[in-house]
Amino acid sequence: MLKKMRIALAIACFIVISLLFLDISGVLHKNFAFLAEFQFIPALLALNVVVLVVLAVLTLVFGRIYCSVICPTGVYQDIVSYFARRIKSKKTRRYSFSAAKTVLRIVVLAVFIVGVVAGIGIVSAILDPYGAYGRMVTELVSPVYGAVNNLFAKVLGVQHYTFAPTEIWIKSIFSLVLASLTLLIIGFLAWRSGRTYCNTFCPVGTILGYLSKFSILKLRIDKTSCTMCGRCSRDCKASCIDFKNHTIDYTRCVTCFNCIESCKDGSMTYSIKKVAKKQPLEIVGVSSENNSRRQFFITSLLMAASATGLKAQEKKRSMIKFPAVRKDRYKRSIPVSPPGSLSHDNLNDKCTACLLCVNQCPDKIIRPSVNEYGWTAVMQPTLSFERGYCRTDCTVCSDVCPTDAITKLSKGDKTKVAMGHAVYIRENCIVVKDDVNCDGCWRICPTDAITREYRDSGASYL
Known part of the structure; x- marks a missing residue:
């Protein structure tokens, strides 16, 4: 028995x-x-x-x-x-x-x-x-x-x-x-x-x-x-x-x-x-x-925090409606750790490289590191954006992490977490390079960090 x-x-x-x-x-x-x-x-x-x-x-x-x-x-x-x-x-x-x-x-x-x-x-x-x-x-x-x-x-x-x-x-x-x-x-x-x-x-x-x-x-x-x-x-x-x-x-x-x-x-x-x-x-x-x-008991279920609704935006944009464009993998001098990891030290000290966050990431942007954090922290999660981008309404990696290497984030807090800063290379922008109108980055930015500028004539925007 x-x-x-x-x-x-x-x-x-x-x-x-x-x-x-x-x-x-x-x-x-x-x-x-x-x-x-x-x-x-x-x-x-x-x-x-x-x-x-x-x-x-x-x-x-x-x-x-x-x-x-x-x-x-x-x-x-x-x-x-x-x-x-x-x-x-x-x-x-x-x-x-x-x-x-x-x-x-x-x-x-x-x-x-x-x-x-x-x-x-x-x-x-x-x-x-x-x-x-x-x-x-x-x-x-x-x-x-x-x-x-x-x-x-x-x-x-x-x-x-x-x-x-x-x-x-x-x-x-x-x-x-x-x-x-x-x-x-x-x-x-x-x-x-x-x-x-x-x-x-x-x-x-x-x-x-x-x-x-x-x-x-x-x-x-x-x-x-x-x-x-x-x-x-x-x-x-x-x-x-x-x-x-x-x-x-x-x-x-x-x-x-x-x-x-x-x-x-x-x-x-x-x-x-x-x-x-x-x-x-x-x-x-x-x-x-x-x-x-x-017989032994198992601890009570940990319920996920209730989702906080996002305010309707004037631009009526949706993260889901903008499919990611496949890109070559970019070799970074400083690795990007998942949102909620607090710091590389916190991630490296607590992560056991179980890869639960890697497997559960819906946008497939988390992958095991090789030497990004150094040899002492191989297989720990790092972000790589050639397959997609990190949605501001997604907290899956922080929800599933069992060690608090990626700390819990509410969806409201996730929108305020900066994993890095985008770099604008003006000479590569098609508005400057090809003299066409474009506001793609403005439309997709979920935090209003980008402002839209108009041409001198005021007829159309950049």
């Missing part, structure tokens, strides 16, 4: 988090954006005390439920290992107890802490499991999802509005290569030996692992009824059960409940207190009907 409950919750979280990256309608973020903010490292970088406290309490009560249910990279590993155990031979698909790689875990955690404190964004970007999964979905799954969406849109025709065509494009070659390597490396480790990545290279797994040593509810072995058959150890994807010595390494246990289901003697229990040597505590055994204390 416990395992089935865990699997159901894990699948639900995994699907919703994946759709947050894939959704092209923007509807899901209004109701499920909290799942992105509920990820450990984004909450840590955003100093989201509420989420950090909730995750700590969950771990101290239930163990590493976060790693089994909430973390999408953890669920991805479970999916890979599920198929691996059904494809591999009976002998090779068995797990076995292995000693903890404590030194390596501490070294990786120390590198992560130093990287965060020193503001080296690439460290948190590579080691954050949520960011790693986000890049995999954005770079590898999103194009396939978009192609299927476009196929349905084409088959159903223009009279059907369920599927709207979307543009498929490569965000960054570097990010694509890194996402592919991440998929293969984590997938290989999961195929080979289950949760090796979680219990070796993941800083979140290390932090929550040592915290879970003090959890109230733990998986325990009843020595009096255990027959030492080894089934629990063979099914433990964390390789943390030493059935010969009746011990469990709680720093590596991800509370998946595989061992409870595999134990035919009822010797594995998920209990508050240690099982007595002569008298097992039946009320906390696997057969208990009361599951209420094993």
Whole structure:
């Protein structure tokens, strides 16, 4: 029962988090954006005390439920290992107890802490499991999802509005290569030996692992009824059960409940207190009907701020009516960061390069950086306007960012945010160059920053 409950919750979280990256309608973020903010490292970088406290309490009560249910990279590993155990031979698909790689875990955690404190964004970007999964979905799954969406849109025709065509494009070659390597490396480790990545290279797994040593509810072995058959150890994807010595390494246990289901003697229990040597505590055994204390709640939904209406303008212009003209990519000496990022330092310190903003930008103007911010902040979002422009009524990137690297903006505030200043090159203007009348820039400017001038005759305007 416990395992089935865990699997159901894990699948639900995994699907919703994946759709947050894939959704092209923007509807899901209004109701499920909290799942992105509920990820450990984004909450840590955003100093989201509420989420950090909730995750700590969950771990101290239930163990590493976060790693089994909430973390999408953890669920991805479970999916890979599920198929691996059904494809591999009976002998090779068995797990076995292995000693903890404590030194390596501490070294990786120390590198992560130093990287965060020193503001080296690439460290948190590579080691954050949520960011790693986000890049995999954005770079590898999103194009396939978009192609299927476009196929349905084409088959159903223009009279059907369920599927709207979307543009498929490569965000960054570097990010694509890194996402592919991440998929293969984590997938290989999961195929080979289950949760090796979680219990070796993941800083979140290390932090929550040592915290879970003090959890109230733990998986325990009843020595009096255990027959030492080894089934629990063979099914433990964390390789943390030493059935010969009746011990469990709680720093590596991800509370998946595989061992409870595999134990035919009822010797594995998920209990508050240690099982007595002569008298097992039946009320906390696997057969208990009361599951209420094993369920955990998720924080209340964060509702998006209500949209503020824009005043009618004399010019009757609309941003949507002016399609963007495709241009060659311009190499800037100073990169343009998304509106709401406050500064390059704030963006570089807090961003985990999950690419959620890149994938959700409706105008496709946000792309992963390569060296724009320097090597310490690769794959962090930067604006590139060859595909379109940043609409003053759009706050998608600030709405979806889970780390506050891009702070929340209302639509009213967005109109006042200046990401840079346009440069007018007079000799290139067709009014001067070709002696024609034109007021295109005046019409499209949404903030009235451009004034219209008239010719000396006053007959027509420039």
